Amino acid sequence: MVLDSTGSRATSQRLLSKEEVSYFHTNGFVIKRGLFSAGELAPLSAALAADPDICGSQSSIPSLDGRMWKVSEWNELSEGYLGKLPRLSRMLRNTEFLCGEESYFWDCKLVRKTRDMEGTVDWHQGYAYWYQMCVFPNTVTCSVAVDANTKDNGCLNVIRGSHLLGRLDMVKTGEKVEMADPVRVGQILQRLELVACELEPGDAVFYHANMLHGSSPNQTNVPRTMLHCTYNAKSNSPIVPEAAPKKVYRRTESLDDDTLIRGDYDFILDGQIFRTPGYYPPLPRIGTPTQSC
Numbered sequence: 001m002v003l004d005s006t007g008s009r010a011t012s013q014r015l016l017s018k019e020e021v022s023y024f025h026t027n028g029f030v031i032k033r034g035l036f037s038a039g040e041l042a043p044l045s046a047a048l049a050a051d052p053d054i055c056g057s058q059s060s061i062p063s064l065d066g067r068m069w070k071v072s073e074w075n076e077l078s079e080g081y082l083g084k085l086p087r088l089s090r091m092l093r094n095t096e097f098l099c100g101e102e103s104y105f106w107d108c109k110l111v112r113k114t115r116d117m118e119g120t121v122d123w124h125q126g127y128a129y130w131y132q133m134c135v136f137p138n139t140v141t142c143s144v145a146v147d148a149n150t151k152d153n154g155c156l157n158v159i160r161g162s163h164l165l166g167r168l169d170m171v172k173t174g175e176k177v178e179m180a181d182p183v184r185v186g187q188i189l190q191r192l193e194l195v196a197c198e199l200e201p202g203d204a205v206f207y208h209a210n211m212l213h214g215s216s217p218n219q220t221n222v223p224r225t226m227l228h229c230t231y232n233a234k235s236n237s238p239i240v241p242e243a244a245p246k247k248v249y250r251r252t253e254s255l256d257d258d259t260l261i262r263g264d265y266d267f268i269l270d271g272q273i274f275r276t277p278g279y280y281p282p283l284p285r286i287g288t289p290t291q292s293c
């Protein structure tokens with residue numbers, strides 16, 4: 001067995017088994033414990049503690065209860081930590097298993113909730129935002145817990161089986177808040193189970209583009225940090241390439257799984273090209289592919 005310097009198990013155990021892939025298709029999500037070791041994530045945790053402002057990259061997103069959340073987004077695969085992590089072999093292979101074909105990098109987000117920024121994330125589906133670009137909901141997100149994610153500090157919540165509901169309408173509440181129609185979500189929650197994804201650092205949850213997900217506010221004094229990496233299936237490249245040039249299929253070359261533990265990256269936060277803060281695409285209108293990223 002190959003052990004990394006923190007004693008984590010071999011990379012083969014970081015690949016989803018057939019049973020886990022089947023669980024994903026039935027439930028819309030699957031939790032993979034120990035996808036990353038503490039040693040691999042420690043440099044990122046330290047960089048975030050030293051620069052909680054994340055190089056000024058965070059956008060503020062309003063939520064229905066008024067507890068804003070902040071997100072940093074990037075779709076540039078840099079030679080830094082944040083550009084290399086999504087290219088690791090285990091990320092590409094696992095998302096290929098789940099997409100059923102070659103997957104390629106779509107984008108990444110870092111969501112960090114603190115006592116000052118409690119961050120309620122209202123229920124939504126990823127595909128609500130990608131619908132205008134892609135004909136199938138065949139994207140998979142892998143959300144990695146960078147620190148302990150608990151119910152108290154606002155872990156990710158998913159609704160088991162909601163990937164089978166199809167794409168739900170998003171509604172605008174007030175000026176800015178966009179979320180899956182809350183009346184419908186209420187009905188769904190009477191029928192399907194809410195699963196709070198409590199994770200240790202390094203655990204990850206993979207979920208389907210139509211999985212309803214969101215998160216509750218952080219009610220503790222410890223941060224809750226999640227790194228969301230999304231991949232699209234090769235055959236599901238945007239229908240109007242000019243409207244989404246950065247999302248068009250191009251092969252994502254995989255990197256060895258020991259890249260981070262070897263420290264083989266040029267920088268962590270400073271140097272990464274993030275999307276301009278404040279950028280948050282308006283929900284596209286049905287019928288016209290206008291979204292550009």
Ligand SMILES: O=C(O)CCC(=O)C(=O)O
Pocket residue numbers: 071109111121154155156213214215226228
């Ligand atoms: O980090 C979270 O709690 C969820 C964030 C999320 O779903 C998103 O950014 O699309």
Ligand SMILES: [Fe+2]
Pocket residue numbers: 124125126213
């Ligand atoms: Fe999301």
